[in-house]
Amino acid sequence: MMSGLSFSLAYPFSKVISAVAEAEAEAKSKANNGFPSFLPNQVHTIKDPFARNLAMRIHRLPVSVKFSENPIMTSCVKPIMMQSKANPLVLLHGFDSSCLEWRYTFPLLEEAGFETWAFDILGWGFSDLEKLTSCDVVSKREHFYQFWKCYIKRPMILVGPSLGSAVAIDFAVNYPEAVEKLVLIDASVYAEGTGNLATLPRVIAYAGAYVLKSVPLRFYANYLTFNGISFDTSLDWTNIGRLHCLYPWWEDATVDFMISGGYNVASQIREVKQKTLIIWGENDRIINNKLAVQLHCELPDAIIRQIPDCGHLPHVERPASVVKFILEFVQRETKSVNLCVSAE
Numbered sequence: 001m002m003s004g005l006s007f008s009l010a011y012p013f014s015k016v017i018s019a020v021a022e023a024e025a026e027a028k029s030k031a032n033n034g035f036p037s038f039l040p041n042q043v044h045t046i047k048d049p050f051a052r053n054l055a056m057r058i059h060r061l062p063v064s065v066k067f068s069e070n071p072i073m074t075s076c077v078k079p080i081m082m083q084s085k086a087n088p089l090v091l092l093h094g095f096d097s098s099c100l101e102w103r104y105t106f107p108l109l110e111e112a113g114f115e116t117w118a119f120d121i122l123g124w125g126f127s128d129l130e131k132l133t134s135c136d137v138v139s140k141r142e143h144f145y146q147f148w149k150c151y152i153k154r155p156m157i158l159v160g161p162s163l164g165s166a167v168a169i170d171f172a173v174n175y176p177e178a179v180e181k182l183v184l185i186d187a188s189v190y191a192e193g194t195g196n197l198a199t200l201p202r203v204i205a206y207a208g209a210y211v212l213k214s215v216p217l218r219f220y221a222n223y224l225t226f227n228g229i230s231f232d233t234s235l236d237w238t239n240i241g242r243l244h245c246l247y248p249w250w251e252d253a254t255v256d257f258m259i260s261g262g263y264n265v266a267s268q269i270r271e272v273k274q275k276t277l278i279i280w281g282e283n284d285r286i287i288n289n290k291l292a293v294q295l296h297c298e299l300p301d302a303i304i305r306q307i308p309d310c311g312h313l314p315h316v317e318r319p320a321s322v323v324k325f326i327l328e329f330v331q332r333e334t335k336s337v338n339l340c341v342s343a344e
Contacts (some may be wrong), residue, residue: 034056035052035055035056036055036056036058036059036060036126038060038073038075038126038128039055039058039126039243040243040244040246040247042239042243042246043055043243045239046236046239046240046243047236048103048236048237048240050103050104050107051100051103051240053103053107054077054099054100054102054103054106054107054118055100057077057078058075058076058077058099058126059075059076059077059078060073060074060075060076060126060127060128061073061074061076061147061150061151062074063143063146063147063150064146064150065139065142065143065146066142067133067134067139067142068131068132068133069131070131072122072127072128072129072132072143073127073128074119074120074122074127074143074147075098075099075120075125075126075127076099076117076118076119076120076147077099077102077106077116077117077118078117079110079115079116079117080110081115082115086113086114086115087115087154087155087156087157087180088114088115088116088117088152088154088156088157089109089114089115089116089117089156089157089159089326090116090117090118090119090148090152090156090157090158090159091105091106091109091116091117091118091119091159092119092121092158092159092160092161092164092167092168093118093120093121093124093125093161093164094161094162094163094164094188094313095124095162095163095164095188096124096212096245096254097124097125097241097244098120098124098125098126098243098244099118099119099120099125099126100240100241100243101161101241101313101315101316102118102315103240103316104315104316104319105315105316105319105322105323106118108319108320108323109323109326112323112327114330117152117156119144119147120244121140121144121164121167122135122139122140122143122144122253123135123140123253123254123256123257124244124253125244126243126244126247129247129249129250129252129253130248130249132249132252132253134256134260135252135253135254135256135257135260136256136257136260136261137170137260137261137262137263140167141170141171141174141175144167144171145171145174145175145178148175148178152178155177155178155179155180156178156179156180157179157180157181157182157183157326157330158171158172158179158181158182158183159182159183159185159326160182160183160184160185160187161184161185161186161187161313161314161315162185162186162187162188162286162287162312162313163188163263164185165184165185165186165187165188165189166187166188166189166191166263166265167263168182168184169182169184169189169265169268169269169272170263170265170268172272172273172274173265173268173271173272176273176274179274180274181274181275181276181277181329181330182272182274182275182276182277183276183277183279183326183329184276184277184278184279184295185279185280185313185314185315185322186279186280186281186284186286186287186292186312186313186314187278187287187291187292187295188286188287189265189266189269189295190266190291190294191262191263191264192264192266193261193262193263193264194257194258194259194260194261194262197258197259197262198258198259198260198261198262200258200259202255202259205255205258205259206251206255208258209250209251209254209255209258210251212245212254213242213245213246213250215238215242218238218241218242219234219235219238221241222234222237222238222241224285224286224311224312225285225286225311225312225313226311226312226313226316226317227283227309227310227311227317237316269295269298269299270298270299270300272299272300273300273301274301275301275302275329276299276301276302276303277302277303277304277305277325277326277329278292278295278296278299278302278303278304278305279304279305279306279307279314279322279325280292280304280305280306280307280314281306281307281310281311281312281313281314281317281318282306282307282308282309282310283308283309283310283311284310284311284312285311285312286311286312287312289306292304292306303329305325307321307322
């Protein structure tokens, strides 16, 4: 590995200054036009006011990594207020998603007094990946670590939903000094990476990526993910969920991750040292909630909370319940094994 000195020399100061200038220009554009200029134009068609409000707060910050000649302009939602006492909450997202996944929960966490960040995992979300060379697990981990090292700088309460739980576990095991506690939501941590997709010829992989971002597939995914939302809501949520797929580099990033093998963290679960909160929707049709019990048994120091009448993404479907559990976990760390709350 590079030493700190040689690593800094690998990124000329002028490039960092240029990246910062770009970030400042985008911030000015956002102030003038409402939405950041780097978001796809289709953001204007989104109806959900919470998604629109959160989209207006997305920034790009320069992050220098070893596998890219230039800093990566990395998308995230920053806290309104930085705190010096309590450690921050950092929100990841699920597979092929973005920080907009937190549109309902993010403002509630801020109201509860948390310094809250929503981070777009490399290859997904709204970062500028035009010159990206890699989107495999190692690159995603390195990118997140450099972001944390540059901007957060304190042990964090790391929150990962669905595949974001695998990202969180992988990160916590490799960089334990960066993570104080974990919150795993309907965790996808027992899949063996991308499986057979890793062996596909590139031309077939690109065809699969084209289908992955299609409106019909995303619409059907919403049907499986959520309980009883209306057609209009599902269509709007489909547009929110695929907004990041409209970048020209999205297919390259998706295929690179697909053929790299993806996340396989089952063997790392018992290595987790941090206190962990497991949240699960009892009506999850994507991942069986029996795996929540298995995960609870395998994690060395964990508690579990289940939410009735809730599907795969509780932070979208039952945000108040998720915030309640996180608040209890952070402030009181209750010792009871199971707790259910009434549907909101």
